[in-house]
Amino acid sequence: MGLNFRDFVIKKEISISDLKDKILAVDSMNLLYQFLTTIRSADGSALTDTKGKVTSHLIGLFSRTTTLMEKGLKLVFVFDGKAPEIKRKTWEKRSEIKKEAFLKLKEAEEAGDKDEMRKFASRTSVLNKEMIEEAKKLISALGLPIVQAPSEGEAQTAYMAKRGDAYASVSQDYDNLIFGCPTLVRNLSIEGKRKKTGKFGYEMVKPEIILLSEVLKKLEVNLEQLIVIAILVGTDYNPGGIKGIGPKKALKLVKEESNFEDIFKKAEWSKQYPDLEWKEIFDTIKNIAVTNEYKLEWKRIDEEAVTKLLVEEHDFSAERVKIKLEKLRELKDKVAQKGLGSFF
Numbered sequence: 001m002g003l004n005f006r007d008f009v010i011k012k013e014i015s016i017s018d019l020k021d022k023i024l025a026v027d028s029m030n031l032l033y034q035f036l037t038t039i040r041s042a043d044g045s046a047l048t049d050t051k052g053k054v055t056s057h058l059i060g061l062f063s064r065t066t067t068l069m070e071k072g073l074k075l076v077f078v079f080d081g082k083a084p085e086i087k088r089k090t091w092e093k094r095s096e097i098k099k100e101a102f103l104k105l106k107e108a109e110e111a112g113d114k115d116e117m118r119k120f121a122s123r124t125s126v127l128n129k130e131m132i133e134e135a136k137k138l139i140s141a142l143g144l145p146i147v148q149a150p151s152e153g154e155a156q157t158a159y160m161a162k163r164g165d166a167y168a169s170v171s172q173d174y175d176n177l178i179f180g181c182p183t184l185v186r187n188l189s190i191e192g193k194r195k196k197t198g199k200f201g202y203e204m205v206k207p208e209i210i211l212l213s214e215v216l217k218k219l220e221v222n223l224e225q226l227i228v229i230a231i232l233v234g235t236d237y238n239p240g241g242i243k244g245i246g247p248k249k250a251l252k253l254v255k256e257e258s259n260f261e262d263i264f265k266k267a268e269w270s271k272q273y274p275d276l277e278w279k280e281i282f283d284t285i286k287n288i289a290v291t292n293e294y295k296l297e298w299k300r301i302d303e304e305a306v307t308k309l310l311v312e313e314h315d316f317s318a319e320r321v322k323i324k325l326e327k328l329r330e331l332k333d334k335v336a337q338k339g340l341g342s343f344f
Contacts, residue, residue, distance in 0.1 A: 005174040005230075007247055009215050011208040016188070019167070019207070020072035023296065024185065025147070025157035027171035028077045031189055032127055032135055034172060035060025038190070049315040057131050058314060061138055062306075064189050066324045069142070070331055076166060076296055077139050077146050079132070080153040084284045086237045086276070134309070141305035145296045151289040155179040159290040168209070177212050178230045178285055180223055184210040225254045227285050232267060237281045242267050301328060 039056040040046055046054045068075060139146055149156035157169035158181030168183035169176045176184050187207045216222060221229070232250035234241030245253070245267060257263045264270075264278045303325050310316035 005177065005215075005233075005247065008219060008251075009174060009177075009210050010218055011186075011210055013206045014185075014209050016068070016071050016073070016207060019185070019188075021074065022167040023074045023076060023165065024168055024170050024188070025076045025078050025160045025166035027154045027157050027169065027173070027176070028079045028135070029127065029132075029153055030171045030173060032057045032061065032131070034189055035064075036127055036131075049313075053314065054131065055314050055316075057127070057135060058138060058310065059316075060189070061135055062310060062316075062321075062324070065139070065142060065144070066328060068188070069144075070327055074298060075144050075170075076160070077136075077144060078153045078156045078160070079136070079146065079148055081148060081150040081289075084151060084237065084288070086280060086284060137309055138306065141302045141309060143299040143301045145294075145298065147294040147296075148291075150291050152179070154181075155288040156290050157181065159292075160294075163292070165296065174210075175230075175236070177210070177215060178223075178227050178235075179288060180212070182212050184212070186210065219251060221251070221254060224260075224286070227282055228260055228263060229254055230285070231278055231281050232263075235281060235285070237284060238273060238276065242269065242272055301325065303329075 035057045036046065036054070039060050046056045047059060049055050065075065136146055147156060147160070154169065154171055154173065154176045157166065157171065158176045158179035160166040161169050161181050161183055168185045169181045170185045170188050172186055172189075174184070185207060186209075187205050190205050212223075216226065219226070219229075229247070229250040231238060232241055232245050232253065233247055241250075253263050253267060257266065260278075260282070269278050306325060307318070307321055310321050311318045
C-alpha cells in the first residue's frame with residue numbers, strides 16, 4: 001500500500017549485524033517490486049536476458065538475499081494470496097496509472113528524452129505470475145522457507161511477528177503497522193548508497209526499525225484508532241483517502257471524537273465514497289485472513305538448481321553465481337565447525 005505515516009513513526013537506525021540470527025518475515029511482493037523498478041538500464045528499461053525476458057527482479061533477489069544470508073540473517077519469504085474484494089478498485093486505478101505512464105514513456109522515447117524515459121519506465125513495471133514463480137524457484141533453491149498467505153502478504157508477516165515466529169516484518173511500506181505488526185524493518189533491501197530523487201548525487205540509506213508500541217505511545221492512540229487514521233489518509237482499499245485530510249488532521253479528528261461513526265460523518269466520508277462504507281475497510285484490515293499452517297525450515301542450498309535457473313535459463317554470469325555460492329558454502333562450513341548449527 002504505502003501509508004502516509006512518515007511523520008508519525010519513530011525510526012531507529014540499525015546495522016544489518018543487529019539482525020544476525022534473527023528470523024525476518026519478508027513481504028516478498030513489496031521486495032520484488034522494488035527490484036523491478038530500481039534495477040534498470042540507463043534509459044530506465046528493465047534488464048533482460050538474451051531471450052528478452054525481464055531479469056531485474058532475479059538480479060536483485062539473488063544479489064541481496066545471498067548478501068543477507070552471508071551476514072547471518074534468517075529470511076522467510078511471504079507471498080500474497082487472494083486480495084480482498086474491495087481492492088479491485090485499487091487495481092483498476094493502478095492499471096490506469098500504468099497506461100498513462102506507458103503513453104508518456106512512448107512520447108519520451110520518440111523525443112529521445114532519457115531523463116523522462118527513466119522517470120516513466122519504472123512506472124510501467126508489471127510483476128507477472130511467471131516472475132513470481134521464478135522468484136519462488138530461486139528462493140527455494142537457496143534453501144529458504146516460503147509462506148503462502150491466504151490474503152495480504154504484509155498482514156501475514158505481521159501475524160508471524162505477533163506470534164513470535166519472526167522477529168520482525170521486512171517491508172518498505174508502513175501498512176504492516178495497521179495489521180498489528182509489533183516490529184517493522186525498513187531499508188533492508190536498499191541499504192547502502194541510493195540516488196537522490198530528482199537530484200544529482202547519492203545519499204546513504206541505512207536499515208531502520210520501527211516499533212508499533214512506540215508509534216501508538218507517541219500518537220497517544222490505540223491500534224483501532226491508528227486504523228481509522230489510515231483510512232482517513234488513504235489505504236490500498238481507498239487510495240488517496242479523503243481530500244483535504246492529511247495525517248495531522250486525521251490524528252486530530254481521532255482525538256476529538258471517540259465514536260468512529262462521528263469521525264467519518266465529520267470528515268464527510270459518504271460524499272467522497274458514496275458506494276463504500278468505511279466500516280468495510282476497517283473490518284477488512286482488522287480481520288484480514290492469515291494462517292498458522294506453515295513450517296519454517298532452512299535447508300541446504302541446491303547449487304545445481306540455482307545455476308540452472310540463473311545461468312542456463314537467464315544468462316547470469318556463471319563466475320559471479322559460482323563465487324556467491326562458494327562464499328555461502330564456506331560460511332556454512334565455518335558455522336558447522338563451531339558446532340553452532342546452520343540455517344542452510
